[in-house]
Amino acid sequence: MEFPKFLLGDNTDYPTAIFVVHTEYPRFIINLENDEVEWLEDFTQDDEKELEEEAENLIEQATAFYDREISRYEE
Secondary structure (H helix, E strand, O other): OOOOOEEEEOOOOOOOOOEEEEOOOOOEEEEOOOOEEEEOOOOOHHHHHHHHHHHHHHHHHHHHHHHHHHHHHHO
16 A cells, blocks of 8 residues: 555644654654654664754655645635
8 A cells, every 4th residue: 555745633632733654765744733743763872963954854744744734624
């Protein structure tokens, strides 16, 4: 099965949280309520250096995805 790069998620246990799931490497979930990121990968020290460089870009993409999806609901 193929997944989109980003998915929106919510959960009634967290009524004010909105989650964006990044399904490609490096996989992560960001809670847009507080910008907390949970990485779903195990990283080596070498990976962490590369991740620092890419993380900001990926989080910006996740936020842009959310904004795009919400704007489609409002149309």
